[in-house]
Structures are given as C-alpha cells and as structure tokens.
Amino acid sequence: MDDVLLSVRDLVVQFPTRGGILTALDGISFDIKRGEVLGVVGESGAGKSMTGAAIIGLIEPPGRIAGGQIHLDGERIDNLSMDDMRAIRGRRIAMVFQDPLTSLNPLFTIAEQLVETIQTHMAVSAREARERSIALLDDVGIPAASRRIDDYPHQFSGGMRQRVVIALALAAEPDLVIADEPTTALDVSVQAQIIDVLKRLCSERGASVMLITHDMGVIAETADRVAVLYAGRLAEIGPVRDVIKDALHPYTHGLMGSIPTLAQEDDRLVQIPGSMPRLTDIPQGCAFNPRCDRVFDRCRIERPEPIPHGTRQVACWLYDEQQIKAAE
Amino acid sequence: MLAFIIRRVLQSVVVLLVVGLVAFSLFRFVGDPVDNLLGQERTIEDIDRVRSELGLDQPFPVQYFRFLQGVTQGNFGVSFRQGRPVADILAERAPATLELAAVSALFAIVLGITLGVYTAIRRDGWLSNFIMTSSLIGVSLPTFLIGILLIYVFAVELGWLPSFGRGETVQIGWWTTGLLTESGLKAIILPAITLGLYQMTLIMRLVRAEMLEVLRSDYVKFARARGLSQRSVYFRHALKNTLVPVITITGLQLGSIIAFAIITETVFQWPGVGLLFINSIQFVDIPVMASYLMLISVMFVVINLIVDLLYFAIDPRLSASRGGGH
Numbered sequence: 206m207d208d209v210l211l212s213v214r215d216l217v218v219q220f221p222t223r224g225g226i227l228t229a230l231d232g233i234s235f236d237i238k239r240g241e242v243l244g245v246v247g248e249s250g251a252g253k254s255m256t257g258a259a260i261i262g263l264i265e266p267p268g269r270i271a272g273g274q275i276h277l278d279g280e281r282i283d284n285l286s287m288d289d290m291r292a293i294r295g296r297r298i299a300m301v302f303q304d305p306l307t308s309l310n311p312l313f314t315i316a317e318q319l320v321e322t323i324q325t326h327m328a329v330s331a332r333e334a335r336e337r338s339i340a341l342l343d344d345v346g347i348p349a350a351s352r353r354i355d356d357y358p359h360q361f362s363g364g365m366r367q368r369v370v371i372a373l374a375l376a377a378e379p380d381l382v383i384a385d386e387p388t389t390a391l392d393v394s395v396q397a398q399i400i401d402v403l404k405r406l407c408s409e410r411g412a413s414v415m416l417i418t419h420d421m422g423v424i425a426e427t428a429d430r431v432a433v434l435y436a437g438r439l440a441e442i443g444p445v446r447d448v449i450k451d452a453l454h455p456y457t458h459g460l461m462g463s464i465p466t467l468a469q470e471d472d473r474l475v476q477i478p479g480s481m482p483r484l485t486d487i488p489q490g491c492a493f494n495p496r497c498d499r500v501f502d503r504c505r506i507e508r509p510e511p512i513p514h515g516t517r518q519v520a521c522w523l524y525d526e527q528q529i530k531a532a533e
Numbered sequence: 534m535l536a537f538i539i540r541r542v543l544q545s546v547v548v549l550l551v552v553g554l555v556a557f558s559l560f561r562f563v564g565d566p567v568d569n570l571l572g573q574e575r576t577i578e579d580i581d582r583v584r585s586e587l588g589l590d591q592p593f594p595v596q597y598f599r600f601l602q603g604v605t606q607g608n609f610g611v612s613f614r615q616g617r618p619v620a621d622i623l624a625e626r627a628p629a630t631l632e633l634a635a636v637s638a639l640f641a642i643v644l645g646i647t648l649g650v651y652t653a654i655r656r657d658g659w660l661s662n663f664i665m666t667s668s669l670i671g672v673s674l675p676t677f678l679i680g681i682l683l684i685y686v687f688a689v690e691l692g693w694l695p696s697f698g699r700g701e702t703v704q705i706g707w708w709t710t711g712l713l714t715e716s717g718l719k720a721i722i723l724p725a726i727t728l729g730l731y732q733m734t735l736i737m738r739l740v741r742a743e744m745l746e747v748l749r750s751d752y753v754k755f756a757r758a759r760g761l762s763q764r765s766v767y768f769r770h771a772l773k774n775t776l777v778p779v780i781t782i783t784g785l786q787l788g789s790i791i792a793f794a795i796i797t798e799t800v801f802q803w804p805g806v807g808l809l810f811i812n813s814i815q816f817v818d819i820p821v822m823a824s825y826l827m828l829i830s831v832m833f834v835v836i837n838l839i840v841d842l843l844y845f846a847i848d849p850r851l852s853a854s855r856g857g858g859h
Contacts, residue, residue, distance in 0.1 A: 261758055287763075295760030302758075307751035311850060312773050321769075322759045357849040373759060 210278060210413050211237040211260065211381055217272035218259050227484045229255045229268065231437045234511065237381065242404065242414040244428030244445065246421060246460065248481050251434040253417045257383040261298050262290040296326040299374035301384040305366035309358035315369055316354045319376055326377035341372040345402050364395035371403055375410065382407055383415045388423065400427055421464050425449055433457045436481055436492040443517025453519040455497045499523060541841065545834040549827065556826040557597045566613050566817040600823060610820035619824045623806060628708050629699055630805030634791045636721055637729030642783060645733045649740025653748065654767055671734030676793060680727040680800035687723060695720050697802040728797040732786045739782055743775040777848055784840030788833040
C-alpha cells in the first residue's frame with residue numbers, strides 16, 4: 206500500500222453550538238492512491254465539502270477536527286501548525302471551489318493572482334512565474350493566453366473563469382486536487398469540458414483528484430473509485446464500476462435508482478422516501494434506518510461500521526458475516 | 534472617462550447654484566445687517582443710504598444675481614463688518630482650517646483603517662472588544678463635549694497642551710502654517726483629535742464590517758486554499774476589496790470634517806474660516822457667510838469628484854463598463 210497518497214482515518218469534525226456539539230463528520234475513513242480519482246457523492250449536508258475542508262485544513266471556526274488522523278504521503282497533517290499547513294496548501298493539496306464567479310479576486314488581474322501563487326510556493330523570478338502562468342492558461346484551454354493573462358476576472362465567462370481557477374489550483378503542481386462541485390455553477394454545455402480539463406491535466410501531472418459532486422453521471426465517467434457519504438458517515442466505498450452496477454448499501458442503491466437513463470421505460474424515477482436527518486437528530490443505530498426499505502431490528506440499535514466486502518467496504522448490517530450466516 | 538468628468542463638473546455647477554440660492558434666501562432671516570453697521574444713533578436717511586450703497590434695497594433675485602456675477606469674476610464682495618474684500622479675509626483664514634482638516638483627516642483615516650483591520654482580524658480578542666466598545670464613545674459623544682473634555686484633561690489638569698489658538702505660525706508665500714513650529718504642532722493636536730474622532734470611529738467600524746464580509750468571501754477562501762501568506766490574504770486580497778466601499782464614506786466624511794470645523798474652531802478659538810463664519814452670523818455679514826458656504830460646497834463637490842475618480846483607479850470593473858470594452 207505504498208502508493209497511498211492520502212489516508213483519512215476515523216475523521217470526526219464537530220461544531221460547538223449553543224444547543225450542544227454538532228458532529229458534522231462522524232468517523233470517516235478512506236484512502237486516495239497516487240494518480241487516482243476518488244469521487245465523493247452524497248446529498249447536500251452529507252459532509253462532502255466538510256471532508257474536503259478538513260483535509261486542506263480550512264474548516265470554518267468554531268468547527269474543528271475532533272478526532273481521527275489525516276496522513277499525506279505518510280506524514281500526519283491534521284495537527285500541523287498554521288504555517289506548516291500553509292506550505293502544504295496549494296503546493297501539495299489544492300482546492301477548486303464550486304463557483305468560479307466568486308472564487309477569483311475581482312480587483313486583481315489573472316496574471317497577478319497566478320504569479321503570486323507560483324511565487325508563494327516556488328523560488329522563481331517574476332518573469333519565470335509569468336511564463337509558467339501563460340503555459341498553465343494554455344493548458345487549461347484559454348485562447349490567446351499571453352494576451353488574456355492581463356485581463357481581470359470579470360472579462361471572462363463562467364466556464365473560462367473555472368479554467369482559470371483550475372490553472373490557479375495546479376499552479377504549484379500539487380499532488381492532490383480537491384474539486385468541490387467544480388461544475389455545479391456552470392452551464393450544462395460547459396460542465397463536461399471543465400471535467401475533461403481537470404481530469405486530463407491531473408492525470409498528465411500524476412496528481413490525484415478528490416471529486417466532490419452530487420452528479421453520479423460525472424462520477425461514472427470520471428472517477429476510479431467512489432465514496433458515498435450519508436449524514437456525516439461513510440456508507441459505501443469501492444470501484445465505480447462495481448458500485449454503479451451493483452450497489453450494496455440500500456442508500457447507494459437508492460441513489461443509483463434516481464439516475465435517469467434513456468433505456469428506462471418507467472415514467473417515474475425511483476425515489477428514496479423521506480429526507481436525510483438533520484445533524485441534531487441522527488437516529489440511533491444506522492443513520493439511514495428510518496428511510497431504508499431493508500431495515501431490521503439490529504439497524505435501529507447498533508451503528509454499522511464499514512465492513513470489507515469484496516473490492517469494497519460497506520457500512521450495512523446486511524453484509525455482516527454473522528447476518529449472512531444466520532440467513533443461510 | 535473624460536466625458537464622465539465633464540458630466541460631473543456640469544452637475545457640480547448646478548449643485549453650487551442651488552447651494553448659493555438656498556444660502557442666500559436663508560440669510561433673509563438672520564437679521565438686518567444695517568442695525569449692526571450703524572449703531573444706535575442712526576437716522577432714517579443713514580439707513581436708506583447704507584442700504585442702497587450695499588445694494589440691500591434691491592429685490593432678492595437681483596442681489597443673488599449680483600453676488601453670482603461677482604463670484605464668477607473672483608469677486609466675493611466686501612465684508613460689511615471689516616470693510617475688506619471677502620476673498621482676502623477667506624484667504625487669510627483658510628490655511629488654518631485646511632491644516633486642521635488635513636491633520637484630522639489623516640488621523641481619522643490612518644487610525645480608522647488600522648484599527649478597523651485589526652479588530653476584524655482579531656475578531657474576538659479582548660483588545661478588539663475593548664476598542665469596539667470604546668469606539669461607541671467616539672460615535673455618540675457630541676464634538677463640542679469631546680473638545681471640552683480634552684481641554685479639561687490635557688490643558689487644564691495636565692497642562693501639556695494649549696487650550697486655544699494656533700500657536701506660532703510661519704508665513705510661506707500667502708500661506709501661513711502652524712505645522713513648522715513646536716507651539717503650532719502642540720496647538721493642533723487637541724483640535725485635530727476633537728474634529729477627527731467621530732470620523733475615525735466611523736471609518737474604523739465601517740472598515741471592520743466590510744473586512745469581515747470580505748474575509749467570508751470565496752476568493753479569500755480560495756486565496757487561503759492556495760497557501761498564500763496571512764499577510765497577503767489580509768492586506769493584499771482582503772484590504773483592497775474592503776477599501777472600495779470605504780472610500781465613498783471616507784470621502785463624504787472629509788467634506789464634513791471641513792464643515793464641522795465650525796464647532797471645533799469655536800471650542801478651541803481656532804482662527805479658521807469656521808470661526809469667521811460664526812462671528813459673521815453675529816454681525817449679519819452676508820457676503821462672508823455666502824462666500825463661506827460657497828467655498829465649503831466647492832470643497833464637497835471637488836472631494837466627491839476625486840472619490841469617484843478613485844473608484845476607477847481601484848476597481849477595474851467600473852472602467853470596463855464605462856469604456857464598453859467586453
């Protein structure tokens with residue numbers, strides 16, 4: 206397992222509030238291998254973005270990592286000082302945010318923002334940094350990069366701005382790019398292009414990608430493996446092909462059922478009844494049990510931990526060995 | 534850009550005409566200047582003679598028109614009380630007010646922005662909370678009271694600083710400055726603080742609020758996610774965005790610093806145009822009052838124009854929309 210780039214173990218993120226402590230992430234574990242694209246899916250509030258923020262060390266106070274460990278290349282990074290973590294941000298772990306219209310500082314030219322980022326992490330001259338910036342913009346597909354580089358963000362369209370954001374994220378050649386719903390704010394016609402650019406550039410540079418999205422279609426086309434989050438917990442993780450073809454966790458099963466396909470004859474999509482519990486009242490046992498169509502007594506009492514199952518891990522009592530034996 | 538400036542200058546002229554009209558019509562009600570000029574032993578003939586000499590027997594629109602006519606030729610009329618051209622009197626008094634206003638503005642802007650940024654970055658620190666709480670005093674106490682308190686503490690009790698006047702001044706051309714002598718510098722401290730305290734606290738609270746807003750923005754998060762230094766995130770990326778709205782308010786405040794100088798100058802007997810104005814009201818010296826108001830409104834208008842131009846310098850989005858280049 207020496208090709209593991211990022212390892213997250215039992216990650217717990219909590220927010221102290223007036224009404225008590227909210228647990229936003231509750232014991233999440235997964236690995237990202239070098240060069241791998243890991244898709245992270247789940248409903249809004251499932252903890253996808255929070256996981257990304259925790260890895261890059263940018264959880265908004267008063268939230269904090271209350272437990273677990275994050276290792277990058279074998280080195281623990283969740284307890285680093287502000288300065289040490291700053292040296293990792295951008296240089297080794299980069300992030301692409303959802304909305305390209307607000308991700309770029311409106312008062313600085315693209316050149317200023319790129320050059321500053323490069324010079325923060327690399328000992329190069331301003332001239333060299335500028336040349337690198339132009340090359341980056343070329344790579345992400347900005348036409349006439351050497352001329353457009355001195356433009357301000359408002360002079361670019363949404364799709365072009367997201368390309369600039371990707372160039373900024375890749376500026377210091379990070380090992381891992383966390384892309385937090387990078388296409389949600391864009392036109393459907395541009396989404397595929399942006400995902401292409403992101404995937405191509407990262408694979409050229411050997412960078413791993415953690416692709417956060419709620420679009421299973423994007424995951425199916427882009428990711429190597431997929432992690433399904435539900436209510437701050439990991440429901441299922443495994444190779445995309447397996448998960449899509451044969452979802453183990455009833456929640457994943459429901460998610461897959463909600464993807465429209467052309468082959469589908471039924472006029473209604475499968476829908477999971479109910480909605481995800483709020484963080485303040487997560488049910489006892491399995492967080493999914495009130496909505497699950499295969500629920501049984503144990504699910505209401507004991508909380509399932511991820512259990513290895515073939516190529517995958519799944520947090521569901523249906524796949525507990527004892528349960529399987531009992532059924533036989 | 535040029536079209537914008539021309540348009541603004543034309544607008545400014547209209548504003549000035551209206552200000553002049555309002556000022557002039559208000560002066561109808563401050564009293565009869567002839568009473569003060571002639572004293573008690575006047576005859577009806579004297580009064581009529583003085584009235585026609587000063588043009589006060591003319592109808593109001595004619596008086597206003599004559600005043601404007603004079604102003605456009607650089608002639609602000611003759612002071613009823615001193616018998617000298619108003620332009621000379623204003624030129625003599627203006628340096629004192631402008632120096633006071635400049636020092637207060639500097640105090641307000643430098644300290645206001647510094648403290649605003651500090652209290653935004655160290656949001657929950659005890660020093661920030663202390664600064665924020667004490668800034669309420671600056672916002673809520675009236676200027677004259679602050680002046681009197683400062684005089685009481687630093688001039689009367691401690692005896693460190695003078696309580697009135699401008700100290701020794703040095704003549705440079707037609708400009709008299711108090712900033713080059715020790716007594717002049719000492720004398721300007723209390724009035725400048727009195728005049729600038731309100732603006733300082735206002736700028737500080739504004740900068741803090743804007744800065745907190747900007748620090749929550751996506752581009753600041755993205756700047757942090759790229760590993761940029763704290764210094765760059767705060768003072769390059771956040772501060773520049775903070776200053777865009779702050780500039781408007783600050784510009785307007787500079788205008789009111791000059792206008793509010795009347796109160797501070799009265800409290801500290803500062804020999805500037807504000808004090809001149811107060812004295813002129815007592816003597817119903819209409820040419821001086823009218824000229825003072827015109828002068829203040831010219832300054833307001835000029836400062837606003839500069840503020841608008843500063844916008845263009847700081848925010849590229851504006852010049853693009855004006856220039857139509859997309």
